Amino acid sequence: MTSTAHAVSIPTTPKTEKQGKRGKRPKVGGIHRGGRDAWLLVLPALIPVVLFSVYPLAQGILLGFTDAKAGLNQAVTYNGLDNYTQLLGNELFWNSFRIGLIWAFGVTILQFFCALGLALLLNLDLKLRWLARTLALVPWAMPPVIIAIMWRLMLNPTYGPINGFLRSIGLPGDINWLGDFSTALPAVIVVGVWAGMPQTTVTLLAGLQNVSAELHEAAAIDGASTFRRFWHITLPALRPVIVAITTLDLIWNFNSFALVYVLTAGGPGGQTMLPMLFAYNEAFRYGNFGYAAAMGNVMVIIIAAFLFFYLRSQARSRLS
Amino acid sequence: MTTATLAGTRSRRITRPLQYVALLAYIIFLGFPLLFLLITAFKTPQELQSPTPAFLPQQFNVDNFTAAIEKANLFQAAGNSLFVAVLTTVIVTVISLPAAYALARFRTRLRGIATGWILLSQVFPFILIIIPLFLVLKQIGLINNLFGLVLVYTVWSLPFALWMLQGYVVGVPAELEEAGAMDGASRFRVLRTIVLPLLAPGLVATSLFTFISSWNEFFFALVLIQDPRLQTLPLTLARFVGAEGQVQLGQLAAASLLATIPSLVFFALIQRRLTSGLMSGAVKG
Numbered sequence: 001m002t003s004t005a006h007a008v009s010i011p012t013t014p015k016t017e018k019q020g021k022r023g024k025r026p027k028v029g030g031i032h033r034g035g036r037d038a039w040l041l042v043l044p045a046l047i048p049v050v051l052f053s054v055y056p057l058a059q060g061i062l063l064g065f066t067d068a069k070a071g072l073n074q075a076v077t078y079n080g081l082d083n084y085t086q087l088l089g090n091e092l093f094w095n096s097f098r099i100g101l102i103w104a105f106g107v108t109i110l111q112f113f114c115a116l117g118l119a120l121l122l123n124l125d126l127k128l129r130w131l132a133r134t135l136a137l138v139p140w141a142m143p144p145v146i147i148a149i150m151w152r153l154m155l156n157p158t159y160g161p162i163n164g165f166l167r168s169i170g171l172p173g174d175i176n177w178l179g180d181f182s183t184a185l186p187a188v189i190v191v192g193v194w195a196g197m198p199q200t201t202v203t204l205l206a207g208l209q210n211v212s213a214e215l216h217e218a219a220a221i222d223g224a225s226t227f228r229r230f231w232h233i234t235l236p237a238l239r240p241v242i243v244a245i246t247t248l249d250l251i252w253n254f255n256s257f258a259l260v261y262v263l264t265a266g267g268p269g270g271q272t273m274l275p276m277l278f279a280y281n282e283a284f285r286y287g288n289f290g291y292a293a294a295m296g297n298v299m300v301i302i303i304a305a306f307l308f309f310y311l312r313s314q315a316r317s318r319l320s
Numbered sequence: 321m322t323t324a325t326l327a328g329t330r331s332r333r334i335t336r337p338l339q340y341v342a343l344l345a346y347i348i349f350l351g352f353p354l355l356f357l358l359i360t361a362f363k364t365p366q367e368l369q370s371p372t373p374a375f376l377p378q379q380f381n382v383d384n385f386t387a388a389i390e391k392a393n394l395f396q397a398a399g400n401s402l403f404v405a406v407l408t409t410v411i412v413t414v415i416s417l418p419a420a421y422a423l424a425r426f427r428t429r430l431r432g433i434a435t436g437w438i439l440l441s442q443v444f445p446f447i448l449i450i451i452p453l454f455l456v457l458k459q460i461g462l463i464n465n466l467f468g469l470v471l472v473y474t475v476w477s478l479p480f481a482l483w484m485l486q487g488y489v490v491g492v493p494a495e496l497e498e499a500g501a502m503d504g505a506s507r508f509r510v511l512r513t514i515v516l517p518l519l520a521p522g523l524v525a526t527s528l529f530t531f532i533s534s535w536n537e538f539f540f541a542l543v544l545i546q547d548p549r550l551q552t553l554p555l556t557l558a559r560f561v562g563a564e565g566q567v568q569l570g571q572l573a574a575a576s577l578l579a580t581i582p583s584l585v586f587f588a589l590i591q592r593r594l595t596s597g598l599m600s601g602a603v604k605g
Binding site for chain 1: 335339340342343344346347349350351352353354356357360368375414415416418419421422423426430434437441442443444445446447448449450451452453455456471472474475476478479482532535536538539542543553554557558561569572573576579580583584586587588591
């Protein structure tokens, strides 16, 4: 979904609560009947989620093994792995997949470094810090469609200020950023970074504020340079936060749709055709529901594989 | 004074200006596009078409705003967006409140399942959910229907609202409920008079966040709404983009600004909670 929709919350219960609550809870009036009461309270939320979220998802996965098409009274039959053998030979899809990976990794990595830099600055006692902080949060509240419209203005070949600036310093200022084969994907990635800065910055800043100040002081007295303190104290302390936020960013970016749909609609010539846009066209423009669902399945498997290896390697190096 | 701190002040004299340069670069990168959108909204078509456009508009011209409201049917779209967002917010708040309480207070298997689902629902691409959902909604006649959109938004924002709200419930000490129960108050009364008032800030934050998500949403609306009269604001604006000429850039910018205001205002109200309260989970991870 849209990047604005997400706030960062990595569900973890603080340890102290767990210990504190177990002993106390049974005392609260009527709570020993906990199990049934809990189900009753959860039911109003559970029913719609199961009906319109769990069920469609299961259905969607199954649909990937059928030849379902749009339109009424279409007989749907299971065709096993036909969709996938067809997908294997679909160069357009794999090209879109490659673009999707470049986009997702490009945005996530750039976003991380930009956000880390900003978070480090915001953690210092600088003037104008409030302004940077406020500005860094604005993209979070903006609808992605409007972020895209705004950047279309910025990147407009004739009216846009970016070309205007290039012209004023004597460079060729007639670049069609979103329409040119070589610049479209990089331009779209820059917009993706802009749009996703808030969550990453805020999370990293919260992480930084939890890094022990005593350790820093002790290291400073021992004569460690700023860089060495950053490398040996800040970074290791920040590690869980970094792993969590880059994982989420990667998923969100890989699944993002609205921003690029409005910016380029996948053009020029499919240069920015993210897998989500490709599958959307397949399903709702050409009506190949089964085939599009199969693409969705492939996307899940590959992103899940990436996450598995990333999280496992992080868990391992944390243990060692 | 030790040598270490002396060295520290010396290096600070060099790094401070660099830090300000970097901060300024961030401010320009983050702020300039917003400023430019604002400026464009006030420019006349002549200024927009000029081969050598001036940076600032010559006068404070609000024609773009009035023209955009008329042309793009902005009022109707805003009405649709408002209807969908408000109804979604009310439903989500009402059904997530008891569920959040149960998740926070009872340690059953539910909690694990709910957490698992919230995380899992993030990974799946929406294309997998939207096709069957489209088919189901078509069967029950909720395609091209704002209630259908409300249904989808409710389901889609529920996991997050639930998680956010149960965090606030955890923050209300269970001892308060015990004290109330000992004084002979009924369970319902304890919840209404003790827990609910303490949850108020959390409820406000959760509902505003739900409102913003629904107000900003684009993908589901694109698939589920085809009737132009039922379009929400993001849909209307996205259609506007295709038809824009150089002349209409001002109107587009004006419409975009107007459409951003509600989310921006609500976000400003809750951002402190979002950034402090919610992040505590992330930090301890």
